[in-house]
Amino acid sequence: xxxxxxxxxxxxxxxxxxxxxxxxxxxxxxxxxxxxxxxxxxxxxxxxxxxxxxxxxxxxxxxxxxxxxxxxxxxxxxxxxxxxxxxxxxxxxxxxxxxxxxxxxxxxxxxxxxxxxxxxxxxxxxxxxxxxxxxxxxxxxxxxxxxxxxxxxxxxxxxxxxxxxxxxxxxxxxxxxxxxxxxxxxxxxxxxxxxxxxxxxxxxxxxxxxxxxxxxxxxxxxxxxxxxxxxxxxxxxxxxxxxxxxxxxxxxxxxxxxxxxxxxxxxxxxxxxxxxxxxxxxxxxxxxxxxxxxxxxxxxxxxxxxxxxxxxxxxxxxxxxxxxxxxxxxxxxxxxxxxxxxxxxxxxxxxxxxxxxxxxxxxxxxxxxxxxxxxxxxxxxxxxxxxxxxxxxxxxxxxxxxxxxxxxxxxxxxxxxxxxxxxxxxxxxxxxxxxxxxxxxxxxxxxxxxxxxxxxxxxxxxxxxxxx
Numbered sequence: 001x002x003x004x005x006x007x008x009x010x011x012x013x014x015x016x017x018x019x020x021x022x023x024x025x026x027x028x029x030x031x032x033x034x035x036x037x038x039x040x041x042x043x044x045x046x047x048x049x050x051x052x053x054x055x056x057x058x059x060x061x062x063x064x065x066x067x068x069x070x071x072x073x074x075x076x077x078x079x080x081x082x083x084x085x086x087x088x089x090x091x092x093x094x095x096x097x098x099x100x101x102x103x104x105x106x107x108x109x110x111x112x113x114x115x116x117x118x119x120x121x122x123x124x125x126x127x128x129x130x131x132x133x134x135x136x137x138x139x140x141x142x143x144x145x146x147x148x149x150x151x152x153x154x155x156x157x158x159x160x161x162x163x164x165x166x167x168x169x170x171x172x173x174x175x176x177x178x179x180x181x182x183x184x185x186x187x188x189x190x191x192x193x194x195x196x197x198x199x200x201x202x203x204x205x206x207x208x209x210x211x212x213x214x215x216x217x218x219x220x221x222x223x224x225x226x227x228x229x230x231x232x233x234x235x236x237x238x239x240x241x242x243x244x245x246x247x248x249x250x251x252x253x254x255x256x257x258x259x260x261x262x263x264x265x266x267x268x269x270x271x272x273x274x275x276x277x278x279x280x281x282x283x284x285x286x287x288x289x290x291x292x293x294x295x296x297x298x299x300x301x302x303x304x305x306x307x308x309x310x311x312x313x314x315x316x317x318x319x320x321x322x323x324x325x326x327x328x329x330x331x332x333x334x335x336x337x338x339x340x341x342x343x344x345x346x347x348x349x350x351x352x353x354x355x356x357x358x359x360x361x362x363x364x365x366x367x368x369x370x371x372x373x374x375x376x377x378x379x380x381x382x383x384x385x386x387x388x389x390x391x392x393x394x395x396x397x398x399x400x401x402x403x404x405x406x407x408x409x410x411x412x413x414x415x416x417x418x419x420x421x422x423x424x425x426x427x428x429x430x431x432x433x434x435x436x437x438x439x440x441x442x443x444x445x446x447x448x449x450x451x452x453x454x455x456x457x458x459x460x461x462x463x464x465x466x467x468x
Contacts (some may be wrong), residue, residue: 009075009170009223016063016074023063023074027056027119030076034121034168042143043162045081046088047122052076055119062117071226071250073117077171080157081123082130083107083214084204093128093137096328108201108235109173109214116230121169124159128333130175131317132390133183133400135159138333142387145187147429151384154184160217161188171227172217177208178313179407181215182419186379186432189421189458191449192217193224195442197414199245200231201238208316210358211309211411221420221450225249228442245442252443253450258292260448263372269299271405273381280423280431281378287455288376293448300368300375302409305361306401309408311346311354313401318343335390362413362439369438374448377406379419379432406434416442418449421458 007015015021031049038044059074068074084090084107089099106114113120125140135143135158145153146165153162157174161184164172174181176194185192194215206212216227228249234241264285267273289295321332321340329337368375382392382403391397401408410417416439419432433452437445 006167006219007170008220009072009218009226010220012075012170013072016068023056023059023119024053026074027052027076027121030121030167030169033166037166037168040144040149041146041162041166042141043124043159043166043168044078044122045091045093045125045140045159048088051087052119052121059117059119068117070116070230072171072230075118075171076121076169077113077118078121078124078160078163078169079109079113079173080130080160080175081126082175083109083173085110085120085123088123090123091139092130093126093139095138095331096324108203108238109231111235112230112233113173118171118230124157124163124172126159127156128336129317129320130156130177130180131333131336131339132156133179133404134387134390135184136388138331144387145384147189148384150386151429152187152387152389154187154384156180157192157215157217158184161185161190161192164188164190164217164219170218171223173227173231174215174217176213176215176411177206177211178309178401178411179404181213181217182379182407182417182432182434183404185217186419187384187430189430190217190219191221191224191418191420193228193418193446194410194416195228195232196242196416196439198238198240198242199228199416199442201235201241203235203237205238206316207320208313210414211312211316213411221253221446221453222250224418225253225446247443249443249446253446255443255447257444257447257451260293260373260444261371262288262293262295262374262376262448263298263300263368264295264376265299266297266378268377268406268409269301270304271381273378274383276425277378277381277383277431280425281433284422284433284452284456285376288452291451291455296372298372300365302361302364304405305357305409305412308354308357309401309412311350312358314339314343315346315351316343358412361409365413365415366438373437373444375436377434377436379406379434380404381406383425383429410436413439415439416445418445420449420452422452422456
């Protein structure tokens with residue numbers, strides 16, 4: 001199967017149902033691709049063939065008996081190494097976490113994936129503590145973009161995005177505290193969704209507080225919707241988790257969205273955007289207008305909330321790092337060490353001011369969405385850049401939020417936001433389009449994302465080393 005075109009999870013499950021393929025065959029093919037490719041890309045920090053094949057054999061028995069336990073039973077999948085996973089270490093890209101301890105707890109994400117029969121291949125790479133928008137760490141080294149291995153895949157869920165783009169599994173789950181699902185999904189040409197805050201329960205609670213989200217990632221919007229149905233179940237360990245959704249996302253994703261009122265903002269009023277990226281995104285927006293959406297050029301009208309984000313992000317990082325062993329400071333990522341130091345300088349009053357600004361921005365966007373059902377922007381203002389750097393060389397930027405200005409505002413507001421592939425630059429690098437909705441409109445965001453996929457098809461043969 002590894003020589004065949006990559007299938008989506010939905011296609012794979014259909015093949016299980018018709019007995020054209022089995023979960024064991026699909027899992028073996030994924031493991032073969034990991035063995036062939038991951039030395040070059042470093043998408044995984046841990047792979048466990050024995051556990052994966054045991055799960056696949058159990059799934060195969062269920063399919064043979066005509067009794068699968070979910071819509072994704074037997075689908076090869078992965079999750080970012082920030083989620084606790086029973087039996088596997090969760091090292092979070094760090095040299096400072098003790099591998100040799102009892103790993104006895106599944107996070108809500110891990111537990112739901114197991115309960116629905118997904119085959120866990122392993123855990124994907126992350127920068128240390130998921131702190132930045134590229135994926136390299138003291139523990140795992142550099143993760144590379146499959147469209148050009150000299151370039152970054154983005155981060156911090158870069159390992160998950162690379163695994164999907166290269167066919168090393170059909171589904172993955174990342175985290176997104178400032179764009180960490182959407183940034184690498186855009187840079188790698190896959191779909192990444194940050195749902196409404198609380199839609200996917202988290203445990204333990206993230207030190208990044210309300211900024212933190214978990215997010216499904218896949219090669220199609222249908223697959224993201226199916227995975228969200230799995231992940232959206234409540235969990236008593238997250239007191240901020242939302243109640244169960246009123247329906248299924250796998251059905252809602254197919255709703256008719258013609259007539260929706262959509263705002264298109266090319267730059268949010270303050271972002272410098274690569275002209276080629278801007279042109280690619282606006283061409284897809286024009287197709288949406290032709291497909292029956294009412295699209296207007298409109299900025300949401302807020303200034304860059306970078307200062308509030310910085311306070312919330314760096315204080316969260318400092319709180320987490322303060323729990324590390326005393327000799328940790330010299331072993332953490334140098335950039336993270338600087339964030340640690342900055343985070344310690346902020347007062348409780350600074351934190352409360354940033355929280356108030358976050359609330360004000362949320363209210364502002366709530367009012368904006370009384371006039372527009374959705375907001376569309378580019379996902380990223382720049383193309384992927386050289387690996388080994390936190391910011392594009394020569395850009396003059398000092399920190400990663402300066403080149404991710406389309407993503408982190410919607411962590412502050414906890415709105416659902418998805419990136420879908422929009423096209424390629426002239427040097428064949430993926431470009432993403434971001435769709436943002438009001439809180440609790442996850443179904444609407446997914447439905448319009450699926451429409452983008454229909455009217456602007458993405459190549460089905462992926463970069464097989466990538467082959468393109």
